[in-house]
Amino acid sequence: MTTTPPAPSAATGAAVKAADRAHVFHSWSAQGLIDPLPVAGAEGSYFWDYDGNRYLDFSSQLVNTNIGHQHPKVVAAVQEQAAKLCTIAPGFAVDVRSEAARLIAERTPGDLDKIFFTNGGAEAVENAVRMARLHTGRPKVLSAYRSYHGATAAAINLTGDPRRWPSDTASAGVVHFWGPFLYRSPFHAENEAQECERALAHLEQTIAFEGPQSIAAIVLETIPGTAGIMVPPPGYLAGVREICDRHGIVFVLDEVMAGFGRTGHWFAADHFGVTPDLLTFAKGVNSGYVPLGGVAISAEIAATFETRPYPGGLTYSGHPLACASAVATIHAMAEERIVENAAEIGETVIGPALRAMAERHPSVGEVRGLGAFWALDLVRDKETREPLVPYNASGADNAPMAEFAAACKRGGLWPFVNMNRTHVVPACTITAAEAEKGLALLDTALDTADAHT
Ligand code: PMP
Numbered sequence: 001m002t003t004t005p006p007a008p009s010a011a012t013g014a015a016v017k018a019a020d021r022a023h024v025f026h027s028w029s030a031q032g033l034i035d036p037l038p039v040a041g042a043e044g045s046y047f048w049d050y051d052g053n054r055y056l057d058f059s060s061q062l063v064n065t066n067i068g069h070q071h072p073k074v075v076a077a078v079q080e081q082a083a084k085l086c087t088i089a090p091g092f093a094v095d096v097r098s099e100a101a102r103l104i105a106e107r108t109p110g111d112l113d114k115i116f117f118t119n120g121g122a123e124a125v126e127n128a129v130r131m132a133r134l135h136t137g138r139p140k141v142l143s144a145y146r147s148y149h150g151a152t153a154a155a156i157n158l159t160g161d162p163r164r165w166p167s168d169t170a171s172a173g174v175v176h177f178w179g180p181f182l183y184r185s186p187f188h189a190e191n192e193a194q195e196c197e198r199a200l201a202h203l204e205q206t207i208a209f210e211g212p213q214s215i216a217a218i219v220l221e222t223i224p225g226t227a228g229i230m231v232p233p234p235g236y237l238a239g240v241r242e243i244c245d246r247h248g249i250v251f252v253l254d255e256v257m258a259g260f261g262r263t264g265h266w267f268a269a270d271h272f273g274v275t276p277d278l279l280t281f282a283k284g285v286n287s288g289y290v291p292l293g294g295v296a297i298s299a300e301i302a303a304t305f306e307t308r309p310y311p312g313g314l315t316y317s318g319h320p321l322a323c324a325s326a327v328a329t330i331h332a333m334a335e336e337r338i339v340e341n342a343a344e345i346g347e348t349v350i351g352p353a354l355r356a357m358a359e360r361h362p363s364v365g366e367v368r369g370l371g372a373f374w375a376l377d378l379v380r381d382k383e384t385r386e387p388l389v390p391y392n393a394s395g396a397d398n399a400p401m402a403e404f405a406a407a408c409k410r411g412g413l414w415p416f417v418n419m420n421r422t423h424v425v426p427a428c429t430i431t432a433a434e435a436e437k438g439l440a441l442l443d444t445a446l447d448t449a450d451a452h453t
Helices: 010-023 072-084 095-107 121-136 153-158 162-167 192-210 236-247 299-304 320-335 338-360 395-411 432-450
Strands: 039-043 046-049 054-057 112-118 140-144 174-177 215-221 250-254 278-281 293-298 364-370 373-381 416-418 421-424
Touching (some): 054 432, 072 320, 095 112, 095 293, 095 320, 112 299, 121 215, 121 250, 121 278, 121 293, 121 299, 140 192, 153 162, 153 174, 236 250, 293 299, 338 364, 338 432, 373 395, 395 421, 395 432
Parallel strands (some): 140 174, 140 215, 215 250, 250 278
Antiparallel strands (some): 046 054, 112 293, 364 373, 373 421
């Protein structure tokens, strides 16, 4: 794939930014304190501004563009579908919608054979919770601290990071528990087996005190993403599956971020041999070329709504342009071995390079991840594991992470930064040469973090 050289034009960039500042209200931001980069174009693993600066995208646009930017087959599929049928209400049978559903169902684990389409991840989580509550007739839902499930009512309430606080009264019945995370173990465990055993015992105890008969669902990210790419210890997810079965609780795995090749398998659940009752997806299903998400539903839960209507729907559910982009994306991923590429790059390039950086840099406390899904946990002190910036820091408190991000960008690398972590989450199509180039830039930028140890 060739990258179109940007046409430098600072004047246009300034105009684009001025127009943005005049009328666009941005997510998660103090509107007066942000300085959005005007983006002129993108291709493959890169995007660029109007000043001639190209950035190697190690963020995948919120861990989204698994097949990279502007994949020609997906662009063509959207154009062809637009010429044929742009929109049709969800109640009709449409070839491109049923084909997208079939391709997704074929790849999801076990008997998750029915697909409810949404416009993104949060809506998928909302609907999974509603399905679980209607299926079980129970009100409560359990989810983990250190999780992210979306910004709509129930989804933000399930989210376990502090961003939920301002709006977490929107949905009742959510109970948080601690999932496993050995590096910062809530259970003071010394090894993965202990962490797994204690995390499962803690979950059992939470269920006992909440009352199993009141719990509709346990919602977990298979590998928590935004909260730190914390790969669960062997046996944990199988243990949760067994607990759910024993208590008649619906097991929901949220694969909005980890799904569709990101971890080097089609779904992260494939690493653990676990099948949930409901699986939520979005992002990588079509790399966000047109908004799309959904819930993959087990035969048993689908049967609940065979004669009883499902009380939920969206005008754009199964939108033809979104479904066309998903069909083309899934075919391209299979034909071009993109899932395999993520696995190989993770194992042979990203993982070894990050581990070598951890040896060299006093600020790198832990490296974790797999596929194209990695985190560096940055610390002030490797012994105490004190995070490089305080939890949920902003302003001056967050300066070390802001300096690190600025150093990456000066070198032409666009990083993903969250709290005291940087995540290495490039496109799953990234080449070894591109990955090595980005990792070298990251290595240099880490010197700024080392200065705060
Ligand atoms: N679940 C997970 C695991 C996510 O990572 C995200 C988004 N980062 C969401 C849900 C919400 O998805 P969306 O932003 O498309 O609503």
